[in-house]
Amino acid sequence: MKQISRLPFAATIALLCAHGAYAQASHIVTIRASAGDEGLALDRANSTGSRLDISTLELPASAETITAATIAARGDLSVKDAVTRTTGLTDSSSPGSGISYSARGFNGNGSIALLENGQRLLVGSSTATYPSDPWGYETIEVLRGPGSVVHGSGTTGAIINAVRKAPRRESSFEVMGGIGGGQALRAGVGATGALGEQGAFRVDAYAGRSDGFMERGEARHGKVLTSMTTKLAPNVTLSAQLDHAEQEPVRYFGTPLVNGGLSEALRDENYNAGDAVLRYVDDKAVARLDWQAAPGLVVSNELAYFKARRDWRNIESYAYDPVRNVVDRSDYIGIRHDQEQTANRLEARYKGGANQIVAGWEVSTINFRHTNNSPYGGSSTVAPTGFDPGSFNATPDAFRPNFATDTLTHAFYLEDAYRVNERLLITAGARHDRYKVDYQNLRAVTGNFTTTLRSTAVRLGASWKLDPNTSLYGQVSTGSDPVTSILSINLANSRFKLTDARQVEAGVKGVLAGGAAEWTAALYHIEKDDIITRDPNNAAISVLGGSQTSQGAEVSASVRLAQAWRVEGNLAYTKAEFDELLEAGGGGSNISRAGNRPADVPKLSSNLWLTHRAGDWRTSAGLRYVGERFISNANTQTLPSYTTLDASIGWNVKRNVQVQLNLRNLTDRLYAITGYGASQYLLGDERHAELTVHWRY
Incomplete structure (x- = not known):
């Protein structure tokens, strides 16, 4: 679209801003990864698991941190690629959900929260689109299970937080360019340096395009991230x-x-309309004040504004008819989201002696407007190959406003960490969320309502050091998920409260031989109640009463086999099933799903990555395995398991220049990432390569 063409100008501005930083640079930074750039980063604090100064080794929760160096070394070009190399996270994204994951037996953006610098844009109509690529981020943090009392209401499956690169007065500058399969082109610039006598700035800009490895698959992506700090x-x-x-x-x-x-034969085909639209625009502004009120006491206030605009104009359903040898298309769906969120977080952090405490109050207002062309009529038939894709305008349904919601949220949280002695650390936390939603039906004078939803999440944990480098931990925690997206709740669901989840987790974490090996293992059991089910006496009525249990084991390790070799891997086993769930069947009857596995949840998933360094060369290869999943709670149709093989070869041409070849899906595996109904699956990318050049000064 025309607006995206402004992004190269923004990248040019970033480059010009960075020129001064380059001129002031007093040294050259090598791009070789240090030991701290590899491994599980157990020595780092994980801000997603705790807002206190606790290392991941001592944190009584299952947390993982991926550094920018690791992401770049593996050649991962999206946040999704990087996240799904962590333990137990699998991709369930679709054009409707934007970015979506499955973790610990739970799936979707209601159960797995996406944050940027600890801030969450609330989900409307189950869709999350930001952040999508790792450029400009220092780390990506993952917290598994309902363990967070400081970010959101304690989502049941996991929380993913992309942490920005911070402004620094020490000047640096980087440029990246890439070209690859699927007519891919991408470029990025990043710069940081001094701002006046007391401040610093950072600018990161990125733009890319590709043809999506299919007919009419053109995709574009761009962003500008700016930040500053000053005393x-x-x-x-x-x-x-x-x-x-x-x-x-x-x-x-x-x-x-x-x-x-x-x-x-249909791998490269795209059955969408020729004039289809899929577009997301996100804007964000943040201002934060930190006040050192007293020794050990910091008070901060953070004001944030988000704006998201999303547009869909697509033919979304396809079914192949073998008798006629044609593809029948239906669901000409047009949707627009207009979402604005203003949020403020007031927080105090205290550290004195053996105790650390953080307390905060969050308030936000969210305006969400949903426009569509319901009831999404229209149909057409095309040949399997060599067809005219036609136009979305063939739909008979008018595009008009559907509903709007105004949501006011308040949240209060408290977290405490007390070091009993050198070995024992006890943590406790609690959070209360309250959502008041005003719904307005924009197509009728009836159906308007106001509802209030409440949630309280708690966590109690302890970690015990067997020795300075090995910790045992245990925790109990609670959380909650909405039965549907809070911002797009409808009248039928307005009487339902949030679901309740309870988790018990125990694990061990260790660092061996001065960092030559790091490893973690965890066992967990989660129970979730108040899932929407059907009235046993009337299949037409929805009620709360369903329940799900999920239990599993997770292990991860990073081991330096020799001076030049390192192997990293993880494995997650998940046993998830509904204890009670009724879904409507034919003829007004109910069908029990008790004992069935939830949709898009694999029993097994794993990753393995092997790296070899020799002088200025780094060679690595990785396997990703995702086990068989069901496309629905009925468990009658499966998505086949798949294994993909990726590799990368990096050459440090100079101390500040690296050339890297990334190879993806080397076996050219034909596989499905997720289902989109019973008659069509979303396929993974075919085999391809990409060459990137990265300059750092």
């Missing part, structure tokens, strides 16, 4: 950021099954 007084610091991101993902809603399976 207003010796004990007062002001920080601010201003961001803009635009995405036009591949306008692809899946490939129809042929005789119940994937067809190699």
